[in-house]
Amino acid sequence: MSDDLLSLRQRIDELDEQLQALITERARLAEEVARTKQAEGEEVFYRAEREAEVLRGVMQRNQGPLSNEEMARLFREIMSACLALERIMNIAFLGPEGTFTQAAALKHFGHSVQTLPLGTIGDVFREVESGNASYGVVPVENSTEGVINHTLDEFMNSSLSICGEVELRIHHHLLSKNPDIRNIHRVYSHQQSLAQCRKWLDMHLSQVQQIDVSSNAEAARLASTDPESAAIAGESAADIYALGYLAKNIEDHPENTTRFLVVGKRETPPSGNDKTSMLVYTRNKPGALYTMLAPFAQHNISMSRIESRPSHQGMWNYAFFIDIEGHIEDNNVRQAIDELEESASLVKILGSYPRAVL
Ligand SMILES: O=C(O)C(=O)C[C@]1(C(=O)O)C=C[C@@H](O)C=C1
CATH class of the missing domain: 3.40.190.10 (Periplasmic binding protein-like II)
Known part of the structure; x- marks a missing residue:
């Protein structure tokens, strides 16, 4: 080994020692947090809002060369291990x-x-x-x-x-026990995954029977017992059922x-960057949708999703699933919902929660 490599490794060893000591100290603090929560009669140890805050802090401080996501993933695992000491x-x-x-x-x-x-x-x-x-x-x-x-x-x-x-x-992969795609006569997958790989299947396996099963993992299990078949599934299913890759990333849209x-059971306090989901039941009368959405516009609240479903409560009533930006404890969100409650049949808040960090 060259002297250069040796000295770099020595420095890595020193840093690892320091990192390990710091992680141990952090874990001890988590144990102390658990004792404090217990003394205060708290039953919930997991704190979604705090975890989001910690991970966002990690990403903000990060200056490379590791990506923000990679750095946050490392801290994600440290926090997970610390929480496991608590519960x-x-x-x-x-x-x-x-x-x-x-x-x-x-x-x-x-x-x-x-x-x-x-x-x-x-x-x-x-x-x-x-x-x-x-x-x-x-x-x-x-x-x-x-x-x-x-x-x-x-x-x-x-x-x-x-x-x-x-x-x-x-990411969907074509997985099989069989190393040769020409020997594949059946493809198992969940119907959504078959749909997500439609173009690829039409181009490469147009003559092969497609069998829709309850999950991709089930598809992988079936493919592991049937060497003339393949499954469309993800990496973890490939690992669990020891399948080989006939083709990787076969989804039609790479941004899938x-x-x-x-x-x-617990409601989540504000984390500083939250979303709120709700279910709104309306009567089927002219302008109902317009009246329902007006308070969000008036209070400057962005809506990220709206879906309608039959409410199962009378033939002409609809239920709307709405996601907005902000937390139910924010003043503007509270006011918009108070106003919405005046026009809707029923508003059910499904929860305010931190926007996905990772
Ligand atoms: O801050 C807390 O309440 C903790 O329990 C500590 C900690 C952490 O490791 O940072 C662990 C678990 C919680 O979900 C949030 C944070």
Whole structure:
């Protein structure tokens, strides 16, 4: 080994020692935080607003060469490990193991949580409502395929609050036990993923049967038992089912992103950069939509999403899912909602939560 390399490694060793001592000190402080929370009768250890504040601080201070996201990911894991000293959290997600929803849960909470795969979006809500899981993670919309109605509909009858959002770039791969694409006769995947790779499939596998299954992870499991088949799924499913890559990143839109929501029982205090989601029921009369939206414009509040769903409460009533910028404790948001309540049949606040940091 050259002297130059040796001395660089010595400096890295010294820094690692300092970093380790600092991480240990941070972990001890987290233990002290836990004791303080306990003494104050607090039952909730996870603080979404504080975590967002810490991660934003990390990104603001960062000057490279690591990217902001990379640096924040490192701190994400340190905080996750610190929180695990306070309390191990159980996170329910739309399973099975290896789904993008699991990847979103780990991106949001870090890897020091326990993840609990469940069969349906409804099961995720029930598990959090019953207290068996601390939080739940469910998909809510995809940039190419649109909104996930099951999730929106669950909010109509649930008392849970949204306490976070996660955005995940979705990369789809063609995975198989078979090393030769010419031997593939069937492709398994979730119907949304088949749709997201439509052009690629038409171009490369137009003669191959497409089989729509309940999740990409299930598709990967099937492909692992059927060597004449392939699955369209993500990296974690490839790892879990030991599949090889026949083609990578086959999604039609490279910017393909899915947004997930984190649901829990606690309302989240302001973090300084928040969103508020609500469900607004209106009567079907002329100008209802205009009247409903006017308070947001008057109070200078940006709306990032509006979706309508049949309300299931009478044939002509609609429910609108609306996301706005700001926190329910902000004066202008509070005032706009007070005014909205005068014209709407019902306004249900689903939660104010930090805008996705990572
Ligand atoms: O500040 C707190 O309340 C903590 O518990 C500490 C800490 C952290 O490690 O910074 C850990 C977990 C919380 O979710 C937020 C922050």
